[in-house]
Amino acid sequence: MTLCRPLLCSTHTLTPFLHTRLASTSSSSSPYPFPQTRDPSPWQIFHLQPSASQSDIKARYYALVRLYHPDSPSARALPPDVAHRRFQAVRAAYDTLTGKAHHPSSSHYHPHGSAHTHDSDDLWRELAARRRQQERREAYRRAHGVPEWDAAGDDARKDRILFAVGCLAVVVGVAPAFANWTEHRDAKHRLAAANLTAARGEAREFAAARREGIRSRMHEEKVAAARAAAAGREDAGIKPAIDAHTRALDLISPPPSKLATSIAHPIMSASTWSISYPDKQKLISAAIAAKDGSYSPYSKFRVGAALLSADGQIIKGANIENASYGGTICAERTALVKAVSEGTKSFVGLAVTSDVDDAISPCGICRQVIREFCALSMPIYLVPSSYSPNASNADERVLETTIDKLLPHSFGPEHLELPRPGGGK
Structure with missing residues (x-):
């Protein structure tokens, strides 16, 4: 009994020894068994x-890490604290041999848990405690049927x-924008339709006013030409026919009403043919600028x-010469042909200028085209x-005339409409 008592009382004391022996037995088959000496x-x-x-030390270190790492197969048979201390001892030994650290207390292994323990044992114990806590939670969950998260x-x-x-956020954000875009598009369409209707109405009114003005001018010119022809002839047989033709013109194309004359273009009047001073200056400036387009190498x-x-449009023209001199086109005809070819046939003013310091009038053929x-x-x-618009005598330097003065007793389109009692149709 005296021999058995100390053996029974030292069961807890022998537990580390038994684990150590088991570790030494399991590692005896390894190529690099851990030393069993004290230090x-x-x-x-x-x-x-x-x-x-150093290369041998490094290679041996890799081999020992594969052998003594706590997760390696050979280390799983050891108690966790023993495997951890051995791995830390391998790391400390490697640091000492490579010169990274020299801690005698860290470079020795103490298998029986002596006072010389590694600095990271506290961390290991903390991890072990947390692991035990997690195991207790798992056991509680399984015992009470708590579902796993x-x-x-x-x-x-x-x-x-x-x-x-x-x-939902995309729908809420995009739907108002789409609705506003649709409403904005509809509003633009309505505005465009309203503007188009207004423009058409204005165009009809303006066209009516232009037609009335043109009809008035043509009527006056035809009547004046017929009366002039009647006054210049002494033939008694022709004069009654001209008077009859004049009366027929009055019936076919009566003078326009005062309302139509009043709504004509603001820069012109069917009776006075006046041009505002700003429009006159613009017209003269355009004629001066048109000289830059002249082609006159001869x-x-x-x-x-x-x-x-x-x-209100201003159409510019310049003289265009040709090696065959008969093909030359004057500036006045250039402007008229350009305007007529683009659909403009009603004019209220003409300005002509050159490089000569004097007023130069159009040539004969230009006057006839202007008359047309x-x-x-x-x-x-x-x-x-x-000419300078800022000069005090600027208006005096400009010669103002008319085609009636430049081409008196001229022949025009209205003469083709006169009756021909002596023959023809």
Whole structure:
């Protein structure tokens, strides 16, 4: 009994010894068994001689890590604290042999848990305590039937909720914008339709006013030409026919009403043919600028012309010469042909200028072309090259005339409508 008592009382004392023996037995088959001495040196732990090179130390370190890491198969048979201390001893020995650290207390292994323990044992104990706590929670959950939390399922639910919220936010944000865009588009269409209707109405009114003005001018010119022809002839047989033709013109094309004359273009009047001073200055400036487009390599005589239409447009023209001199086109005809070809046939003013410091009038063929498309009383401004709008005598330098003065007793389209009692149709 006296022999058994100490043996029974020292059961807890023998537990570390039994684990150590088991570890030594399990590691005896390893190529580098851990030393069983009290304080093994780094060379004993690495099973190397002090003359070993750094490459040998590094290679042996990798082999020992694979062997003594707590997660390695050979270390799983050891108690956790023993496996941990051995691995820490291998790391401390490697640091000492490579010169990274020199801690005698860390470079020795104490298998019986002596006072010389590694600095990271506290961390290991903390991890072990947390592991035991987790095991107790798992045991409680299994004992009381608490369902295990499914992180993947919970994340899936969260993803679905976030997706639904995102879609709702997009719909809420885009729907008002789309509704406003549709309303804005409809408003633009309504405004465009209203503007088009107003423009058409204004165009009809303006066209009516232009037609009345043109009809009035043509009527006056036809009546004047017929009366002049009747007054210049002494033949008693022709005069009654002309008077009858004049009366017929009055019936076919009566004079326009005062209302139609009053709504004509603001820069012109069917009876006075007056042009405002700003429009006159613009017309003269356009004629001066038109000289830059002249093509006159033979005569070196540049001419510029500018026409003012009934709707306020200014059409410029310059003389274009040709090696075959008969193909030369004067500036006045250039402007008239350009305007007529673009659909403009009603004019209220013409300005002509050149590089000569004197007023140069149109040539004979230009006067006849002007007579074809312009009224007899339309103002024509002949501008010298030294004209300056800021000069005190600027208006005196400009010669104002008409085609009736430049081409008196002219022949025009209305003469083709006169009766021909002597023959013809």
